[in-house]
Amino acid sequence: MSYRLGLDRCTGVLARIAPSGYFFALHIRKTLPLLREQTFPESWVEVYEREVYAVRDPIVAWGFSRTGVIRWSELDLPDPFDILGQARAHGLAFGASAAWGPISSRSIASIARSDREFTAEEIGTLAETLRRMHDVTEPPKALTDAQIEALRCIAEGDRYAAAAAKLAISESALKARLRSARESLKARTTTEAVRLAQGLQLV
Structure with missing residues (x-):
């Protein structure tokens, strides 16, 4: 399977289980990801980027401190800017995130919906899909x-x-x-x- 086909299949899975959108950043190195994509509502993206919430987001902090998966409602990190509360106002009422890979090349993904918590099966699918995306986009260590x-x-x-x-x-x-x-x-x-x-x- 080609790299692009493999990645497209993974994003298709995320789109299917996340009616309010998804986000992923793959192989984050020195604060910048090699690949990034999001389908969250534009109204939320505008607020998030304008306020530079990426450096304050408890989900991002969690993603760099642990690997695995978590529902947003289970997050135990402080959220002094009420970023998750603001996200709810934009239709991202329920969410889950996953983190994978070494800290020097970390990948993080999030999914959201407005109607209910994600099931254990859906969260397992998120984790598996992120691992696949991380692997299929693994960059080379060198070029000729x-x-x-x-x-x-x-x-x-x-x-x-x-x-x-x-x-x-x-x-x-x-x-x-x-x-x-x-x-x-x-x-x-x-x-x-x-x-x-x-x-x-x-x-």
Whole structure:
């Protein structure tokens, strides 16, 4: 199964069990995730981002201090900004979160609904799905010198012709290097590959 198909299947599972939306951040390193997606109501997302709640969210704090799963109603961490209370006002009345992976590359996911608590089976599905997403998006530990050179040229703003000339290779050879770098990094585009490589400090 391809990386993209595997990830799409996982997000399909989350969408099915989370009628009020879901969120995930995969392989968080130095505070930035390699991949992130959310489908919570825009009204809530606007408040959350405007108030920079990510640095104050008790769910995020829980996700970096423990692995496993938890219902939001069972969270025992302080919430001085009433973030969970504010989320309820936007239709996220009941939620569950999961955390997985080493602290140096942590993945966190949350699901929400407005009508009832999540069942134990649904929470188990959340945990299993997050583990699958974490595994299928595991970034490489290294790239080849040829891949790094090609990505570095693009990162520095070179167009394909200029990058190929700088590396003394043909344009088709450059494109082949970029394609292999995208495949190694599991990136959909060269721009995304450059961003991921920079985040991993490979470029």
